[in-house]
Amino acid sequence: MSEEVLQQASPGLIPGSGTARAAKPTRLSPSFISWLQAGPMMLVFLAFFLIPLVFVVIVSFWDYNEYQLLPAFSGRGYTDTFEGCLAQLPDLCTIGKTYLKTLKLCFMVWAITLFIGFWVAYFLAFHVKSKTWQMGLSLLCTIPFWTSNVIRMIAWIPLLGRNGLVNSGLVKTGLINHPLEWLLFSEFSVVLALVHLFTFFMVVPIFNSMIRIDKSLIEAAYDAGATGFQTLVNVIIPLAKPGIVIGSIFVITIVMGDFITIGVMGGQQIAAAGKIIETRVNALQFPAAAANAVILLVITFLIITMMSRIVDIKKEL
Amino acid sequence: MSKTTGTKGVSRRTLLKGTAGLAGLAAGSGAITGFPYVKSADAKVLRYLGTAVNEGDDISKQCLKDTGIKIEYITATTDDVTKRVMTQPNSFDVLDTEYFSLKKIVPSGNILALDAKKIKQFDNITPVFTKGETPGGKKIGGQGTAPWKVLYLEGKDSKKFATSATEFVTLIPTVYNADTLGIRPDLIKRPISSWSELLNPEFKGKASILNIPSIGIMDAAMVVEATGKYKYADKGNMTKEEIDLTMKVMTEAKKAGQFRAFWKDFNESVNLMASGETVIQSMWSPAVTKVRSMGIPCTFQPLKEGYRSWASGFCVSKGVSGAKLEWAYEFVNWFLSGYAGAYLNRQGYYSAVLSTAKAHMEPYEWAYWMEGKPAEKDIKAPDGSLLEKAGAVRDGGSYEDRMGGVACWNAVMDENDYMVRKWNEFIAA
Numbered sequence: 001m002s003e004e005v006l007q008q009a010s011p012g013l014i015p016g017s018g019t020a021r022a023a024k025p026t027r028l029s030p031s032f033i034s035w036l037q038a039g040p041m042m043l044v045f046l047a048f049f050l051i052p053l054v055f056v057v058i059v060s061f062w063d064y065n066e067y068q069l070l071p072a073f074s075g076r077g078y079t080d081t082f083e084g085c086l087a088q089l090p091d092l093c094t095i096g097k098t099y100l101k102t103l104k105l106c107f108m109v110w111a112i113t114l115f116i117g118f119w120v121a122y123f124l125a126f127h128v129k130s131k132t133w134q135m136g137l138s139l140l141c142t143i144p145f146w147t148s149n150v151i152r153m154i155a156w157i158p159l160l161g162r163n164g165l166v167n168s169g170l171v172k173t174g175l176i177n178h179p180l181e182w183l184l185f186s187e188f189s190v191v192l193a194l195v196h197l198f199t200f201f202m203v204v205p206i207f208n209s210m211i212r213i214d215k216s217l218i219e220a221a222y223d224a225g226a227t228g229f230q231t232l233v234n235v236i237i238p239l240a241k242p243g244i245v246i247g248s249i250f251v252i253t254i255v256m257g258d259f260i261t262i263g264v265m266g267g268q269q270i271a272a273a274g275k276i277i278e279t280r281v282n283a284l285q286f287p288a289a290a291a292n293a294v295i296l297l298v299i300t301f302l303i304i305t306m307m308s309r310i311v312d313i314k315k316e317l
Numbered sequence: 318m319s320k321t322t323g324t325k326g327v328s329r330r331t332l333l334k335g336t337a338g339l340a341g342l343a344a345g346s347g348a349i350t351g352f353p354y355v356k357s358a359d360a361k362v363l364r365y366l367g368t369a370v371n372e373g374d375d376i377s378k379q380c381l382k383d384t385g386i387k388i389e390y391i392t393a394t395t396d397d398v399t400k401r402v403m404t405q406p407n408s409f410d411v412l413d414t415e416y417f418s419l420k421k422i423v424p425s426g427n428i429l430a431l432d433a434k435k436i437k438q439f440d441n442i443t444p445v446f447t448k449g450e451t452p453g454g455k456k457i458g459g460q461g462t463a464p465w466k467v468l469y470l471e472g473k474d475s476k477k478f479a480t481s482a483t484e485f486v487t488l489i490p491t492v493y494n495a496d497t498l499g500i501r502p503d504l505i506k507r508p509i510s511s512w513s514e515l516l517n518p519e520f521k522g523k524a525s526i527l528n529i530p531s532i533g534i535m536d537a538a539m540v541v542e543a544t545g546k547y548k549y550a551d552k553g554n555m556t557k558e559e560i561d562l563t564m565k566v567m568t569e570a571k572k573a574g575q576f577r578a579f580w581k582d583f584n585e586s587v588n589l590m591a592s593g594e595t596v597i598q599s600m601w602s603p604a605v606t607k608v609r610s611m612g613i614p615c616t617f618q619p620l621k622e623g624y625r626s627w628a629s630g631f632c633v634s635k636g637v638s639g640a641k642l643e644w645a646y647e648f649v650n651w652f653l654s655g656y657a658g659a660y661l662n663r664q665g666y667y668s669a670v671l672s673t674a675k676a677h678m679e680p681y682e683w684a685y686w687m688e689g690k691p692a693e694k695d696i697k698a699p700d701g702s703l704l705e706k707a708g709a710v711r712d713g714g715s716y717e718d719r720m721g722g723v724a725c726w727n728a729v730m731d732e733n734d735y736m737v738r739k740w741n742e743f744i745a746a
Contacts (some may be wrong), residue, residue, distance in 0.1 A: 028620070047524060063649075064735060066420065066424065066729070066734075067403060067421040067422070067423050067424050068403070068425060070364065080734075083738065087615035094738070094741055094742040094745045097668075097745045097746075098745045101745070125501040147445075154653075157588065158592070161593075161594055162592070162593060162594055163590050163592060164592075165595050181522055184594070185577060185578045252561070263581070264585075267576075267577060267579060268528040268572065268578060268580065268581060269576060269578060269579055269744065270744075271744050271745035275741075275744065276741050278738060279530065279741055279744075280737065280742065281400070282396035282397075283396075283531075283733065283734070283737040284400060284403060284421060285734060285737065288534025300340065
């Protein structure tokens, strides 16, 4: 999908800039030029994001049967989704359990990627002095991305399995008697794979923020007698905040919607918000799938809103 | 729209969807470089939508050689095939799908029933499809969406299944098989004879079931019935209470840690079994063969409660007419004429017309695959790789024994919507 958007975007951009150049600048008002510049992106956004989204919301209120959508207003997609939520109290219903699990995984992955990502970025930005090395090491971080997402994920399976490398190594050294079952097809393996896949999305924006921190600010803090820790907390973290928030938004939105990694690494036994949508789509229950997509969107949007309350990204950028 | 652009459009879409993979790529590049097909107005090209079961380069090559029809495969999973029929009925010509999805596809009006009179071998199609019995006269279990319940339509454009034979056939049968549990005899070390073993605490953390609701629920029902907890009137069409009960049994097992993982595609099932993560699980016949060809013992275990069966066949898109429809008939007739049937039989599936397939197989191959006799010579796969050494006997034995032992068929239930919700609950539990 993203490639398609890019393909569509580039031909749009070229004629746009072409017209701007060809026109006589005196006849165009500055605001018109701004619109012209923003236009192509806006059109792409409209065509490939907003309009489909409106369709999803509309379809989520339709009815359906075994083989077709029935374009009549119905809240069935939503009521079915929350089925039993009141009756089963204080136990959680399916959707409640699913979101609790998804949020839990999301929080763990976020916390770990933030921790690792922050320190990798810190090392790259402050400890590596030469620009060449910074560039070289950043590129090194991208090496895992040279193979496909799926391969990076599946590569863990022979490593963590019951008869995998880790388990046979541990058994041979005598540390354990029986292979550890929780290494694979568990929350542990899901979090591990997600952290492996997405830490890089944390590193890049944080590094980008850190590299723009004026070095003289750190020197000033040092001259004023601040300890390393105080400099970190009072100077670096506040200034790296936009990077942290952008990285967090990347990771949280991806993990909230993920169902492939959770499926493969969790042995298809762990519920995920995205998984519900997939099952519904596969059963041709599009309105129910759309309703679940809207619910996921609302929850993710709430999280993002809360985060942007902490940092005003627009102002910081 | 000219044929050329039509072909390109499909290839592009399939590429974008990423489902067609190499088949789509080959078709796409063929449309650009293979000038005879673009230039000639009479190029016989059929876009073939289906799962990977019936597809093979050897089959399409042989078909081109024999009939001049070029097959462009559009490969997708069973669910995605159905989805495509519903949403893009003009994106394919020939449809290869399973009988159980007919309950969704036929009411949509997106497919065209084929005329039985134009199918040369129609009268030779195995009675498994037409009468629900084996050639030897054994009655086959009819629970679920058994093919003979949905084989005929009342009229050409009817959306109703006929109760007796008419000339309008929903799907011309091609391939089918009887599925059961796969086991690792080297790790279990004792005979397994019942579906109930799947929930035996002895295999805690080492069992698996497939995570495709419409098939998984059938396996689950076989297990529940085998444990003696409940006897279904029709496993393939449960009431809400029956669905609740089935899922309750499975959920308890899941919570107790019975399952190592669920699987969704062929390769996942092979990996689980080959790596020893699981020792007993629902499985498909070629997956068992694949594990065995890796040198790992794996048995497609016959069980006393019987097999869960599936079947698929051909129909065409409602948009197909004129010359193209004639090619489609020509293709279907070719498919039943023996080469493809023998190819499928050699993979452990069964072909719909047994007589023509037999003519294309060596007698020792027929004896091994169909008669359940010990292999006289080494048994080879269609690609020439070794499957079994001389002396081996097929799991479950002969065609009569295996198909005669079928208890139920893959199904779409009346309460499908409820079942899917309960399945999600099961995964979330």
